[in-house]
Amino acid sequence: MKKTFGFIKKNYIYVNETALFLCIYVILFPIIAIPIKAILPQFNECTYLRITGKPCPLCGGTRYIQNLYKVRENITYLFHPFGVILVFLFLESIYRIYQILTRKKEKTEKQIKVDFFVHILVFLCFSLYEIVYLIVTN
Numbered sequence: 001m002k003k004t005f006g007f008i009k010k011n012y013i014y015v016n017e018t019a020l021f022l023c024i025y026v027i028l029f030p031i032i033a034i035p036i037k038a039i040l041p042q043f044n045e046c047t048y049l050r051i052t053g054k055p056c057p058l059c060g061g062t063r064y065i066q067n068l069y070k071v072r073e074n075i076t077y078l079f080h081p082f083g084v085i086l087v088f089l090f091l092e093s094i095y096r097i098y099q100i101l102t103r104k105k106e107k108t109e110k111q112i113k114v115d116f117f118v119h120i121l122v123f124l125c126f127s128l129y130e131i132v133y134l135i136v137t138n
Contacts (some may be wrong), residue, residue, distance in 0.1 A: 013100065020096035023089045030101055039084045057133040058082065081129060088122065 025032070037044040048056035064082045071077045105115075 012107055016096045016099040020093060020100065023093040023096065026089055027065070027086070030062050030069045033062055044086070054137060061085075081133075085126070 033044055046056055046059055047057060049052075061082045064080060065086065068077075068086075078084060
């Protein structure tokens with residue numbers, strides 16, 4: 001077990017960097033989507049919507065981020081399911097930046113286990129949201 005944890009501990013910085021770049025990508029996707037749509041329009045289509053004809057749980061996410069300025073008018077705009085995801089990604093970005101900046105400080109086994117547990121829990125909650133969404137929309 002200790003040998004496996006040593007491998008995880010050594011590569012934990014890569015986990016932090018990857019998670020940070022994914023968060024930044026999702027947050028900046030509306031800006032990134034403009035040149036992608038111009039060059040390769042098929043990559044900007046929702047595959048789930050194209051195959052099933054029904055919107056997926058994340059349909060409207062790009063539109064949501066593009067209209068984020070509405071938060072100033074009405075704070076409840078953040079309570080949309082994608083808004084909750086966006087708030088989580090923003091907090092995740094701050095956490096990952098902190099982890100990267102403090103990489104010289106030794107991470108304990110407990111810190112890394114809590115990190116993985118929290119992210120598994122968030123993933124399961126998001127998966128449950130998707131399942132409920134698909135059941136309700138059918």
